[in-house]
Amino acid sequence: MIAEAGHFALILAAVLALVQAAAPGLAHLFRRPGIAGLTGFAAAGQAVAMACAMAALIHAFAVSDFSVRVVFENSHTAKPMLYKVAAAWGHHEGSLLLWAALLSAFGGVTALWNQGLPGGMRLRVLAVQGLVSCGVLAFLELTSNPFDRLSPAPFEGRGLNPLLQDPGLAVHPPLLYVGTVGVSVAFAFAVAALWSGRIGPGWARAVRAWTLIAWIFLTAGIALGSAWAYAELGWGGWWFWDPVENSALMPWLTATALLHAVRGVERRGGAEGWVVLLAILGFGFSLLGMFLVRSGVLTSVHAFAADPLRGVFILALFGLIEGGALALFAVRGHRLSGRIAFAPFSRDGALLLNTVLLIVATGVVLFGTVYPLLAEVLGIGRISVGAPFFDATVLPLLSPLIALMAIGPLMRPGRDSPRRLLRPAGIVGGVGLLAAAASAAWGGWAAAGFGLAAAVAAGTVLLLWRSRRSLTRRGLGMAVAHLGVAVAIAGMTGGSQLADEAIARLPVGGSLVLGGRSFTLAEVRAVPGPNYIATRARVTGPGGLALTPETRRYENPPQTTTEAAIASTPLGDTYAVIGEGGPDGAVLRMFSKPLLPWLWASSVLMCMGGGIALFARLPRLRRRER
Amino acid sequence: MNRNAWMPLFVFVILLGIAGARLGQPEPPLPSALEGKPLPAFSLPLLAGEGRLTPDTLKGRPAILNVFGSWCAACVAEHPIWAEVGKRVDVYGVAWLDEPAKTRAWLAERGNPYKAVGVDKDSRFALDMGVAGAPESYLISPEGRIVAKVPGPVTETVWKETLLPALEAMK
Amino acid sequence: MTRRKQRLILIGGGLAVLAVAVALVLSALGEALTFFYGPADLLSRADAAGRRVRLGGLVEPGSLMRDGATARFVVTDGKAEMPVSFTGVLPDLFREGQGVVAEGRLTPAGFVAETVLAKHDEKYMPREVAEVLKKNGEWRTAQ
Numbered sequence: 001m002i003a004e005a006g007h008f009a010l011i012l013a014a015v016l017a018l019v020q021a022a023a024p025g026l027a028h029l030f031r032r033p034g035i036a037g038l039t040g041f042a043a044a045g046q047a048v049a050m051a052c053a054m055a056a057l058i059h060a061f062a063v064s065d066f067s068v069r070v071v072f073e074n075s076h077t078a079k080p081m082l083y084k085v086a087a088a089w090g091h092h093e094g095s096l097l098l099w100a101a102l103l104s105a106f107g108g109v110t111a112l113w114n115q116g117l118p119g120g121m122r123l124r125v126l127a128v129q130g131l132v133s134c135g136v137l138a139f140l141e142l143t144s145n146p147f148d149r150l151s152p153a154p155f156e157g158r159g160l161n162p163l164l165q166d167p168g169l170a171v172h173p174p175l176l177y178v179g180t181v182g183v184s185v186a187f188a189f190a191v192a193a194l195w196s197g198r199i200g201p202g203w204a205r206a207v208r209a210w211t212l213i214a215w216i217f218l219t220a221g222i223a224l225g226s227a228w229a230y231a232e233l234g235w236g237g238w239w240f241w242d243p244v245e246n247s248a249l250m251p252w253l254t255a256t257a258l259l260h261a262v263r264g265v266e267r268r269g270g271a272e273g274w275v276v277l278l279a280i281l282g283f284g285f286s287l288l289g290m291f292l293v294r295s296g297v298l299t300s301v302h303a304f305a306a307d308p309l310r311g312v313f314i315l316a317l318f319g320l321i322e323g324g325a326l327a328l329f330a331v332r333g334h335r336l337s338g339r340i341a342f343a344p345f346s347r348d349g350a351l352l353l354n355t356v357l358l359i360v361a362t363g364v365v366l367f368g369t370v371y372p373l374l375a376e377v378l379g380i381g382r383i384s385v386g387a388p389f390f391d392a393t394v395l396p397l398l399s400p401l402i403a404l405m406a407i408g409p410l411m412r413p414g415r416d417s418p419r420r421l422l423r424p425a426g427i428v429g430g431v432g433l434l435a436a437a438a439s440a441a442w443g444g445w446a447a448a449g450f451g452l453a454a455a456v457a458a459g460t461v462l463l464l465w466r467s468r469r470s471l472t473r474r475g476l477g478m479a480v481a482h483l484g485v486a487v488a489i490a491g492m493t494g495g496s497q498l499a500d501e502a503i504a505r506l507p508v509g510g511s512l513v514l515g516g517r518s519f520t521l522a523e524v525r526a527v528p529g530p531n532y533i534a535t536r537a538r539v540t541g542p543g544g545l546a547l548t549p550e551t552r553r554y555e556n557p558p559q560t561t562t563e564a565a566i567a568s569t570p571l572g573d574t575y576a577v578i579g580e581g582g583p584d585g586a587v588l589r590m591f592s593k594p595l596l597p598w599l600w601a602s603s604v605l606m607c608m609g610g611g612i613a614l615f616a617r618l619p620r621l622r623r624r625e626r
Numbered sequence: 627m628n629r630n631a632w633m634p635l636f637v638f639v640i641l642l643g644i645a646g647a648r649l650g651q652p653e654p655p656l657p658s659a660l661e662g663k664p665l666p667a668f669s670l671p672l673l674a675g676e677g678r679l680t681p682d683t684l685k686g687r688p689a690i691l692n693v694f695g696s697w698c699a700a701c702v703a704e705h706p707i708w709a710e711v712g713k714r715v716d717v718y719g720v721a722w723l724d725e726p727a728k729t730r731a732w733l734a735e736r737g738n739p740y741k742a743v744g745v746d747k748d749s750r751f752a753l754d755m756g757v758a759g760a761p762e763s764y765l766i767s768p769e770g771r772i773v774a775k776v777p778g779p780v781t782e783t784v785w786k787e788t789l790l791p792a793l794e795a796m797k
Numbered sequence: 798m799t800r801r802k803q804r805l806i807l808i809g810g811g812l813a814v815l816a817v818a819v820a821l822v823l824s825a826l827g828e829a830l831t832f833f834y835g836p837a838d839l840l841s842r843a844d845a846a847g848r849r850v851r852l853g854g855l856v857e858p859g860s861l862m863r864d865g866a867t868a869r870f871v872v873t874d875g876k877a878e879m880p881v882s883f884t885g886v887l888p889d890l891f892r893e894g895q896g897v898v899a900e901g902r903l904t905p906a907g908f909v910a911e912t913v914l915a916k917h918d919e920k921y922m923p924r925e926v927a928e929v930l931k932k933n934g935e936w937r938t939a940q
Binding site: 152156329330 | 639702
């Protein structure tokens with residue numbers, strides 16, 4: 001009866017969310033401040049109830065209770081335990097439950113942590129969070145109850161999709177969810193600020209910290225997802241501008257903008273309206289991601305629930321939450337904006353311009369993602385918007401942003417003069433141009449990429465050198481994250497512009513040449529696995545390099561998966577996949593991806609930078625309040 | 627009042643309208659690529675005795691084709707229903723990716739509800755039919771067209787709510 | 798510098814970024830979009846030749862042939878057929894008689910695909926493929 005207990009916990013959480021949303025308003029209405037005291041308890045209680053519901057679902061999966069419908073549909077006794085547990089969120093109902101549980105968890109933590117905020121603001125934030133929770137929980141309960149029973153209980157489950165059995169895929173959705181849901185806290189703060197019409201000093205600090213937490217998880221989640229696609233899909237790529245990928249990228253870009261914009265508000269005020277708008281948009285993109293994925297409106301390899309009724313519900317929810325917040329912004333947003341206290345030519349000015357560039361780039365990604373929908377409604381025809389579109393639009397927009405990122409931090413906040421900036425800009429620009437010239441042989445894109453990466457690295461190092469005596473942990477965090485961006489650009493540029501590819505149908509003993517290196521198909525043989533038969537090839541290359549790509553044929557359900565073999569060194573990857581083959585030969589496809597491992601290293605740097613900046617905040621907050 | 631502040635809401639409402647318009651025309655659930663089509667040509671050796679299982683074997687009366695295998699756990703769960711269904715309509719089995727000896731032992735243990743069982747050891751038939759996994763069942767009209775496809779086990783509910791009404795409609 | 802002037806510079810900067818973005822999008826819309834056609838649509842469109850398009854339909858049973866690392870097969874929507882050649886590793890879920898989406902260009906020698914996406918079960922059939930098939934009456938619902 002654990003599933004029923006989980007269902008009960010879900011309903012309880014919905015009731016508590018309602019209390020949380022209504023208590024501050026009721027307290028005001030009946031002039032009974034005591035009622036407002038319930039808000040925090042309701043938030044904490046809701047978080048506990050949702051944790052119980054999630055635990056109940058995970059339990060049902062762990063013990064393979066096939067009388068629960070989603071377990072029957074998505075699990076199997078032959079699955080290893082890790083994938084049984086991961087299957088709990090590998091489908092529509094479970095992923096939504098996890099999403100809602102995280103939302104509640106963030107609400108509960110907000111109630112516990114942000115005690116330092118002025119009481120009115122804290123209550124308003126919690127009320128907004130309660131309202132959002134109410135909507136999501138109602139959606140779960142009414143259209144997607146994960147605790148539905150089947151009678152009679154089937155003997156065995158149906159979910160044994162080998163493609164989805166990968167450790168990366170088990171961990172990456174929860175991380176991404178923590179990130180996308182984390183943006184909801186900034187959203188609640190933004191709506192609460194509009195509601196009260198005031199932004200206090202604690203507000204910006206809290207928003208920055210919460211956004212930073214969400215940003216770290218989004219970064220990690222996106223990086224893991226890309227690494228999974230790179231290793232598992234066997235196409236040698238790591239980013240496909242798939243709608244689902246875009247739906248994670250958009251909150252990331254917005255959170256990045258918010259992180260930088262709120263810094264200005266924290267420091268000297270000004271552009272409060274912009275910060276609030278960014279926070280509202282950030283959560284909007286999170287919800288949009290849920291909408292794009294869950295309703296199956298867009299053709300996508302990841303969309304696993306094509307259910308129009310759910311789509312209508314999500315759309316209505318989306319319209320209420322996001323439309324309501326934007327309407328509030330339209331009516332009251334102008335009240336928040338203080339006077340802009342900095343000159344356009346200053347660090348703050350550069351920061352603001354960069355946030356604008358980020359948001360415009362996000363808008364372009366959004367446009368590309370929904371354009372197929374638009375074209376269909378307008379009767380233009382069936383269109384897919386792929387990498388060529390995004391490469392031609394997003395990259396030119398992000399290039400000036402990266403250039404500004406190299407020089408901007410060297411500018412003075414408030415006001416600066418071009419003359420003073422001449423020397424640092426000359427150094428940064430010089431390093432960038434040198435790197436570009438050195439890599440010009442590989443073409444214009446390579447020169448641009450390496451030039452920008454070197455410029456950002458040079459600018460960051462220069463900044464660290466200048467502030468070596470007064471370095472705050474926050475400054476250090478920023479520098480580490482910015483270095484991460486430089487490393488990422490180098491990795492992306494190397495992995496795409498310097499890449500090479502070769503494909504041939506080889507007999508055993510045959511060779512192909514990849515980037516001047518010769519690789520030999522030494523052997524192809526059948527290897528039995530636990531529930532599949534693998535065709536495993538051994539490919540040997542120069543320097544004793546041996547790669548063993550496989551294709552695996554599973555029997556139930558009959559399905560074939562490709563296991564790429566990747567040999568990584570700090571200088572780059574050698575990547576091999578095989579197609580149809582037998583003992584006498586196979587189709588061998590190989591890529592060389594110079595510098596690509598830097599991309600994974602860069603995500604670690606960025607998360608580390610975020611972490612350093614985050615933990616720097618806590619002592620500082622205490623000092624100011626004293 | 628600041629007019630600029632209304633812009634985000636304006637853009638949002640337009641986007642929402644577009645998404646809503648798209649949702650306004652919901653798609654019917656996608657049927658099998660084969661539903662309504664004639665059975666593809668196949669010829670499977672019979673599990674018992676001489677002769678072969680072909681589309682002609684099924685012609686003249688409605689029939690159910692059930693893809694199963696002794697290795698398939700869900701088929702065990704599904705199995706009892708065929709004895710029941712067999713009273714209303716001819717049920718033919720296709721033993722997929724299975725050794726005939728194992729299939730025979732499996733049927734001997736659980737009872738054989740099939741009018742005839744074809745052996746699809748090398749998955750030729752399953753590939754032609756686009757079988758996604760076992761069990762999978764098809765309702766075939768007297769003219770040899772695929773009327774309905776049930777991926778996964780046929781339960782009481784599926785039989786009563788999907789297959790039986792379709793069968794009645796044919797008569 | 799007056800506040801008004803500062804404000805103007807900031808707003809002007811924002812608008813300039815927006816204008817650049819709109820220009821980029823408009824120019825990319827002309828070139829970088831990929832239209833989706835079935836074989837019959839593709840043959841009837843003179844402007845499709847040489848452009849990057851997506852071709853969707855069913856893989857004609859019995860049409861798959863191999864020629865070294867190049868696979869050749871025929872995509873059909875029930876009305877017309879289009880020979881496709883593809884050099885590369887076919888996706889795990891590629892099957893004859895199943896839905897497929899090939900992205901590439903129409904050349905005098907047939908359709909040359911750069912990527913091939915396939916989905917096995919009809920549950921996962923790409924929506925685009927399902928629509929082409931429906932349009933041509935290749936698709937029938939039960940009853």
